[in-house]
Amino acid sequence: MIAFPVQGTDAQLLVALDGAVELRLAQSDLVAVLPKRHCRWWRPSAPAKAFQVDAGDLVGATLPGGLSLRIWSCPLQPADCACQKRTRQLVCSPLLRCASDAAAAQAVALLQRLGSWRAQAEPPRLLVIINPRSGQGRGKRIYERQVAPILAAAGLEVAVADTLRRGHAGELAARIDLRACDLLVLVGGDGTVFDALQGLLQRPDWADAARLPLCQVPGGSGNALAANCGLWSPVTAAHAICKGRQRVLDIVSVLQPPGRRYYAFLSIVFGMVANLDRGTEHLRWLGGARFTVGLLQQILLRTAFEARVAFLPPGNAPAGAPAPHAISGADVALHACSGLAVAPLVAALPAEGPGKGAGLGCPPGPPTPLLDALGPVSRVDPLDEASLPPKWRTLGPEKVALFAACNLPWLDFKFDLAPEADFDTGHLDLLYTRVVTRREAFEFSNHCKRATHLKLPMCGFEKVAALVLEPVSKGTWLLLDGEEVAYERIYAEDAPAHPVPQRLHNTHEALAAASAGLKRLAMDHDEKTAAVALLNRQYEGKVTELEKLANLEQSVEALQKERAGLAQSVQRQREATKAENSAEQQHLNELRWKMDADLAAATTEQATAEQSVRDLAIHDDASTEIAAMQAAAFAQIQHSHLERLKQVQAREEHLRKESLMLDDRSRLLARREHLLAVKEGHIPAREALPVLGDNLSAAWEQGAEGTLPQLQVTINEMHDNPNEMHDNPLFGSVGSGGVQVGQQASRQGTPTRAQGSTSAMDFMGSMFESALVVARQSEVAELEQSPAIYAGNRS
Numbered sequence: 001m002i003a004f005p006v007q008g009t010d011a012q013l014l015v016a017l018d019g020a021v022e023l024r025l026a027q028s029d030l031v032a033v034l035p036k037r038h039c040r041w042w043r044p045s046a047p048a049k050a051f052q053v054d055a056g057d058l059v060g061a062t063l064p065g066g067l068s069l070r071i072w073s074c075p076l077q078p079a080d081c082a083c084q085k086r087t088r089q090l091v092c093s094p095l096l097r098c099a100s101d102a103a104a105a106q107a108v109a110l111l112q113r114l115g116s117w118r119a120q121a122e123p124p125r126l127l128v129i130i131n132p133r134s135g136q137g138r139g140k141r142i143y144e145r146q147v148a149p150i151l152a153a154a155g156l157e158v159a160v161a162d163t164l165r166r167g168h169a170g171e172l173a174a175r176i177d178l179r180a181c182d183l184l185v186l187v188g189g190d191g192t193v194f195d196a197l198q199g200l201l202q203r204p205d206w207a208d209a210a211r212l213p214l215c216q217v218p219g220g221s222g223n224a225l226a227a228n229c230g231l232w233s234p235v236t237a238a239h240a241i242c243k244g245r246q247r248v249l250d251i252v253s254v255l256q257p258p259g260r261r262y263y264a265f266l267s268i269v270f271g272m273v274a275n276l277d278r279g280t281e282h283l284r285w286l287g288g289a290r291f292t293v294g295l296l297q298q299i300l301l302r303t304a305f306e307a308r309v310a311f312l313p314p315g316n317a318p319a320g321a322p323a324p325h326a327i328s329g330a331d332v333a334l335h336a337c338s339g340l341a342v343a344p345l346v347a348a349l350p351a352e353g354p355g356k357g358a359g360l361g362c363p364p365g366p367p368t369p370l371l372d373a374l375g376p377v378s379r380v381d382p383l384d385e386a387s388l389p390p391k392w393r394t395l396g397p398e399k400v401a402l403f404a405a406c407n408l409p410w411l412d413f414k415f416d417l418a419p420e421a422d423f424d425t426g427h428l429d430l431l432y433t434r435v436v437t438r439r440e441a442f443e444f445s446n447h448c449k450r451a452t453h454l455k456l457p458m459c460g461f462e463k464v465a466a467l468v469l470e471p472v473s474k475g476t477w478l479l480l481d482g483e484e485v486a487y488e489r490i491y492a493e494d495a496p497a498h499p500v501p502q503r504l505h506n507t508h509e510a511l512a513a514a515s516a517g518l519k520r521l522a523m524d525h526d527e528k529t530a531a532v533a534l535l536n537r538q539y540e541g542k543v544t545e546l547e548k549l550a551n552l553e554q555s556v557e558a559l560q561k562e563r564a565g566l567a568q569s570v571q572r573q574r575e576a577t578k579a580e581n582s583a584e585q586q587h588l589n590e591l592r593w594k595m596d597a598d599l600a601a602a603t604t605e606q607a608t609a610e611q612s613v614r615d616l617a618i619h620d621d622a623s624t625e626i627a628a629m630q631a632a633a634f635a636q637i638q639h640s641h642l643e644r645l646k647q648v649q650a651r652e653e654h655l656r657k658e659s660l661m662l663d664d665r666s667r668l669l670a671r672r673e674h675l676l677a678v679k680e681g682h683i684p685a686r687e688a689l690p691v692l693g694d695n696l697s698a699a700w701e702q703g704a705e706g707t708l709p710q711l712q713v714t715i716n717e718m719h720d721n722p723n724e725m726h727d728n729p730l731f732g733s734v735g736s737g738g739v740q741v742g743q744q745a746s747r748q749g750t751p752t753r754a755q756g757s758t759s760a761m762d763f764m765g766s767m768f769e770s771a772l773v774v775a776r777q778s779e780v781a782e783l784e785q786s787p788a789i790y791a792g793n794r795s
């Protein structure tokens, strides 16, 4: 990609080698990108408003004011149906604001170069001839409104001339400076083209003039050349002019001896077709519709016309005649697919020697070898094959309704009369019909719309390289390209076209070639750069390898040393391992021997154990008897043990009882000792009271009435210390005992001190004394009854 920085701004234009263009217009909010296939620009602030233009539609750019740039394109209009002829419409972009004048100029130049056929540095120069009388007289307005803006946007250099009279276009063409004109544009009908063609090919330098490309902008009634080029509208034609695509076109040399010579690009018609064209001149205001009216008129009239016709089929050209130029596949594809970007190139045979045709007494011009072969005019009779050279044929005196020898298929935008004709076939398509009924005529007309009329039986069809036509009937015209010529015999020969001249090569092809060259250069450069880079890499790789080799050598030495050390180490290890192995082997042998001995011992032991097992099995019955005996002994022992246990338990019971008896005796002994202590006065009366209290009841129960007086003594002593009596908590029980003693004494009439006492205390004291006495006596009696025990305790 080549970048063209724009001065003073950050805008830049980028042109890719393959024709892609990226246009960045900085400082504005617009960016335009033109890749190879299409041009696109948008506003980042409003991305929804995006525009896109196909590179094939782009025609150029203009600077309407200041730094504002406008891009022009001619996109194809969508077709409502497949049969609709698609035209182009002029579309311009929004204003794109450039950062500077330089950026604007550069952008415009870039876009114009991309959009038009401006392969060369200098802009193409155009001569535009406008016929103001063509069609409905709108040629001038068509050019100014629809064509001029596009040519201006494409940056083409244009010179404009209007025709002033009939044949004026030819006069202008005859004066064209071929070195100052790159393209002849004819705004008008086929008559204008015919006029210009005559002017070009009647020039002395007709050979150079024949190489001047021309383009018809449809401004007339029929516009057959534009129709055959697919230029269905003035804008479409203007777009084709900008793109500059060309095709070569056969030119028919038409001789009318003596002295007249014409050049036709379209057709030679006679009869019905001539009448519907020429006979509707008064309907010119209808435009192309006048031909429809004329056709209806001719069908209704059913006029028959007589003519004498001789022709030479193609392929029978004499030796030495140039072969027809073959149609290239690209051209066919272009014509068939787009059909909209074709501008014809008028080419003729090269100017070798003086122009032929002189033999027929006509002005010099492109050679006509087939006609020259006819010989003197006086000898030729179109109805007499004998007067004609070999291979010439005649059509006979048959009357025909339609007669047309067509060099191109379309006679106007609607009438495809010769569907098999083409630009550079080197022959004419001759069609003729016998006189038909009106119904057949309508049928023929309908078939013509579908281009299937050639199959109709009424239609005769021949391909002719040369033709002699001698009109016989009156009431019709002889027309060349719709222009009337003298109603006389004509000699016509299709002059095969030559390839496109080198100086007028197609711009796109030139661009493509240049791009391809640049690409090749870039590729070469890239390849060389890649090769250098590869060499550098290889060199670096070699250096690296050398360094690696050096390192490897050092490594090898170190490795060898290490290897030697390792070998010694391995040897030592091997010897050590060998010694270890022998020791280990010795150890293993010992182990094995030991294991063998152990095994033998284990075997012996096992045999012994087996023998023991066998012995044990033998003594098993004796063991059972022993166990029974042991069980019996155990039962006996258990029985004796139980007996012993019973004895022990009885002894324990006896001992427990003895212990209880000892406890009782101890208690009795303690009580006796206490009583003795009390009696002997070692213990105060009040400390003896608890014991006395316990004994009072027992004494009373024994009924020892004799002790009452002694008890009375004690109570009297206690009476002397009444405070102690009242403080003693056992006084109550003593008292109750005393009460019972007193009550019993009272009942028995025993005189007690209590009888004389008036207080209860006195009475109870008396009772207590009595009880104490009784208890003492009881004790004494007890002592006397068990002298052994007391004696034992005392001892």
Ligand SMILES: Nc1ncnc2c1ncn2[C@@H]1O[C@H](COP(=O)(O)OP(=O)(O)OP(=O)(O)O)[C@@H](O)[C@H]1O
Pocket (backbone or CB within 6 Å): 131, 132, 133, 134, 135, 136, 163, 164, 165, 166, 167, 168, 188, 189, 190, 191, 192, 193, 195, 219, 220, 221, 222, 223, 224, 482, 483
């Ligand atoms: N200024 C003019 N005044 C009168 N006639 C002119 C003038 N310029 C050209 N002519 C003639 O006008 C005739 C008609 O022109 P042209 O053929 O271009 O238009 P057309 O007949 O409407 O279209 P078509 O031939 O395609 O049907 C031509 O014969 C031409 O010579």
